[in-house]
Amino acid sequence: METNSAIQAVPEPGGMLRSRVARSLVWVLAFLYWFIGEGYLGLGTNALIMVIFALSLDLVLGYGGIISMGHAAFFGAGAYVAGNVALHLHPDPLVGLVLATLFCAVAGALTGALILHTEGVTLMMLTLAIGALFGEFANQAHWLTGGDDGLQLRVGPLLGLFKFDLWGRTAYLYCLAVALLWFVLAGWIVNSPFGKSVSGIRQNERRMKAIGTPVWWRLVAWYAIGAAMAGTAGALSAQVTQSVGLNSLGLLLSGTVLMVLILGGTRHRYGAFLGAVLYVVVQDLVAQADPFRWMFVIGAMLMAAVLFFDNGLLSIFGWLDRKLRRGGRSSR
Numbered sequence: 001m002e003t004n005s006a007i008q009a010v011p012e013p014g015g016m017l018r019s020r021v022a023r024s025l026v027w028v029l030a031f032l033y034w035f036i037g038e039g040y041l042g043l044g045t046n047a048l049i050m051v052i053f054a055l056s057l058d059l060v061l062g063y064g065g066i067i068s069m070g071h072a073a074f075f076g077a078g079a080y081v082a083g084n085v086a087l088h089l090h091p092d093p094l095v096g097l098v099l100a101t102l103f104c105a106v107a108g109a110l111t112g113a114l115i116l117h118t119e120g121v122t123l124m125m126l127t128l129a130i131g132a133l134f135g136e137f138a139n140q141a142h143w144l145t146g147g148d149d150g151l152q153l154r155v156g157p158l159l160g161l162f163k164f165d166l167w168g169r170t171a172y173l174y175c176l177a178v179a180l181l182w183f184v185l186a187g188w189i190v191n192s193p194f195g196k197s198v199s200g201i202r203q204n205e206r207r208m209k210a211i212g213t214p215v216w217w218r219l220v221a222w223y224a225i226g227a228a229m230a231g232t233a234g235a236l237s238a239q240v241t242q243s244v245g246l247n248s249l250g251l252l253l254s255g256t257v258l259m260v261l262i263l264g265g266t267r268h269r270y271g272a273f274l275g276a277v278l279y280v281v282v283q284d285l286v287a288q289a290d291p292f293r294w295m296f297v298i299g300a301m302l303m304a305a306v307l308f309f310d311n312g313l314l315s316i317f318g319w320l321d322r323k324l325r326r327g328g329r330s331s332r
Helices: 020-036 041-063 073-087 093-115 120-140 169-191 192-205 205-210 215-241 251-264 269-289 294-308 314-330
Strands: 311-314
Touching: 020 041, 020 169, 020 269, 041 169, 041 192, 041 215, 041 251, 041 269, 073 120, 073 251, 093 120, 093 215, 093 314, 120 215, 120 251, 169 192, 192 205, 192 215, 205 215, 205 311, 215 269, 251 294, 251 311, 269 294, 269 311, 294 311, 311 314
Parallel strands: none
Antiparallel strands: none
């Protein structure tokens, strides 16, 4: 009860994507792609991994208001954990996935406890520092990460039954199932009393403190959830590509996922979905035509999304929704 008094009503920007039917249609289409995307399932798998990664940042930055510029630290950590599990502990991908997710949740809680006493530019720089520390550790710990050479791994059949084939059929369905699971969990968490309280902290931290909300602890827990999700994305990337490199921890990847989120739209799960799919598809198409200037097109899209839309390209659905409703009322 006390949480609701401190939270302002913020409209969800998704427009038509607020409908359960529309959201279900997104996943139906993603499943149908498995049948019609022959030869391009690898591209779809990369898009799904980026979707999970972008959603993890949206939880931290969009819903939680925590400025994270080194989010790839958890993506890379999850990738290295999954790689080492496959090499030294157990070949089943699910074992590596679970352990990578748990490891990154703990890493997120520990690092969050250190940095979330701060805010603003200081917090942003500390997240960059943590990313740099993770990267330097991976570079120096050759016995664990392979250093510059990275890790080459082989994962066993999923559940002991489904092998990762050259066409990416198993990998795509595996990533799709994990992405759907995280989307459901994220929706439940965001709409739970805990999620509402974090939204209240983002909107007015002083007021939430005044009514007795343990602000710091809740932000640490929220940051840990986002880190766990990023670790899941990293683990999937390592298992699908069967390799891990230092670039999985780099600042470039942190900037890329931030760009994806801004492109799609924040504080709506399907903003991360839209931005990730659009980025991966456009990158692939443009890079085939001109491998040296594809970033120009991505940059132009990002500028258009920022200058002409309220909340990324997801705002298009809100605009269409309003138009359809006005048209329906005028016809009456």
